[in-house]
Each structure stands twice: as C-alpha cells, then as structure tokens.
Amino acid sequence: RKEVEQDPGPFNVPEGATVAFNCTYSNSASQSFFWYRQDCRKEPKLLMSVYSSGNEDGRFTAQLNRASQYISLLIRDSKLSDSATYLCVVNPTGNQFYFGTGTSLTVIP
Amino acid sequence: GAVVSQHPSRVICKSGTSVKIECRSLDFQATTMFWYRQFPKQSLMLMATSNEGSKATYEQGVEKDKFLINHASLTLSTLTVTSAHPEDSSFYICSARDQSRSDANYGYTFGSGTRLTVV
Numbered sequence: 407r408k409e410v411e412q413d414p415g416p417f418n419v420p421e422g423a424t425v426a427f428n429c430t431y432s433n434s435a436s437q438s439f440f441w442y443r444q445d446c447r448k449e450p451k452l453l454m455s456v457y458s459s460g461n462e463d464g465r466f467t468a469q470l471n472r473a474s475q476y477i478s479l480l481i482r483d484s485k486l487s488d489s490a491t492y493l494c495v496v497n498p499t500g501n502q503f504y505f506g507t508g509t510s511l512t513v514i515p
Numbered sequence: 516g517a518v519v520s521q522h523p524s525r526v527i528c529k530s531g532t533s534v535k536i537e538c539r540s541l542d543f544q545a546t547t548m549f550w551y552r553q554f555p556k557q558s559l560m561l562m563a564t565s566n567e568g569s570k571a572t573y574e575q576g577v578e579k580d581k582f583l584i585n586h587a588s589l590t591l592s593t594l595t596v597t598s599a600h601p602e603d604s605s606f607y608i609c610s611a612r613d614q615s616r617s618d619a620n621y622g623y624t625f626g627s628g629t630r631l632t633v634v
Contacts, residue, residue, distance in 0.1 A: 440622045449625040507558040
C-alpha cells in the first residue's frame with residue numbers, strides 16, 4: 407500500500423465553484439501534514455500546513471481526519487489562478503516526507 | 516522565509532558525461548537536504564537524503580555510484596549524475612528545512628529544480 411494516495415483527477419471546475427480534494431495516508435502515527443501547490447514545470451510550493459483542528463487561509467480550508475487517516479483541501483470561489491497540481495504531503499516521522507501523486511485542477515472561465 | 520537556491524535550472528548534456536547540480540540554503544543552515552526526481556506527469560520521488568559531514572542515504576533502487584551526493588557544508592549539497600543516459604532525463608529538485616524552527620508544521624522549502632536532458 408502506498409504511503410500517500412491521492413485522486414489524480416483531473417478536476418475541471420468553472421470559476422467561482424467550490425472544489426475539494428482528499429488524500430489518504432497509511433501510517434497512523436504520522437505527525438505532520440501539508441498541502442503543496444505545483445505549477446507546470448515549477449517546483450512545489452507550500453500552500454498550507456494541516457493542523458489537527460483544521461485551519462483556514464482565505465479561500466482555502468484544510469482538514470485532518472485521524473480516525474479515517476485522510477486530509478482534505480477545500481477551495482472556495484475558485485479562480486483561474488488556482489489551476490495547478492495540488493500535492494498532499496505526509497511526514498510520518500523524523501525527516502521523511504511522502505508525496506502524493508498530486509491532483510490536477512483546472513479552473514475554467 | 517527560508518530560501519533554497521538550485522543551479523543550474525536547465526542543462527542539456529551528451530550521453531556518457533556527468534552533470535553536477537547544486538543546492539544551497541541561502542538564509543539558514545541545513546544539516547539535511549533531500550533530492551527528488553520527477554518524471555513527466557508523475558509525483559516527486561525521493562532519491563536520497565543528504566547529510567552534512569556524512570554519507571548520503573539512498574532510497575531503494577537508486578544507484579549511489581551513479582548519483583553522487585556531497586554535503587560538505589551546512590548550506591550546500593551537490594548531486595552529480597555520472598555517466599548520464601537519456602533515461603536519466605528528468606526534473607531534479609532539492610529541498611531543505613530550517614531546522615532552527617521548532618514548529619513541526621513548518622514545511623520544507625524546495626529549490627527551483629533542474630531540468631536535465633541527456634541527448
């Protein structure tokens with residue numbers, strides 16, 4: 407079983423729509439969770455950390471469900487500039503980070 | 516915020532030659548840096564963990580004699596692809612974390628990546 411699994415998509419949504427991505431992880435002892443954004447042919451950039459109680463940053467909301475071992479990212483009022491690949495990253499222990507395969511999002515005018 | 520500088524951003528080399536990629540932490544010290552490879556439409560795959568002053572740790576299936584890693588200082592790690600072949604063509608990215616930060620939720624910063632094309 408993979409450490410981290412994501413639906414690759416693609417998700418094609420109209421501007422203004424709300425879209426959600428889920429990501430499951432296999433190691434129940436995982437401590438830290440992140441969502442990264444990667445634009446085509448560029449390096450991943452940290453979008454937001456995922457806190458146990460859930461956290462929000464503007465139009466983006468991240469949540470953690472430890473019982474079911476998944477994290478989610480919700481994007482409200484989608485913008486064209488939100489089009490990218492969103493990577494789920496899990497840190498089970500120490501310095502080891504595991505990446506999901508990424509979910510491709512295209513926001514359509 | 517933490518900045519990681521990676522050079523070169525793009526390199527084309529002939530089959531059989533070696534290519535060196537540098538990764539520098541600009542405003543923090545990094546005892547550990549990570550090297551990833553990403554093939555088109557695939558996720559980042561960890562190749563190796565670079566440790567300052569000691570040997571790198573390679574992931575299963577990654578040839579340590581082909582991908583030489585040197586982490587000679589707290590701000591610089593290098594990856595040398597030796598005797599490169601077309602199948603080594605990929606996007607190589609390094610990352611590091613500012614370990615002076617105690618917040619476990621502080622993520623890693625990535626270099627801008629190196630697109631290697633072996634012809």
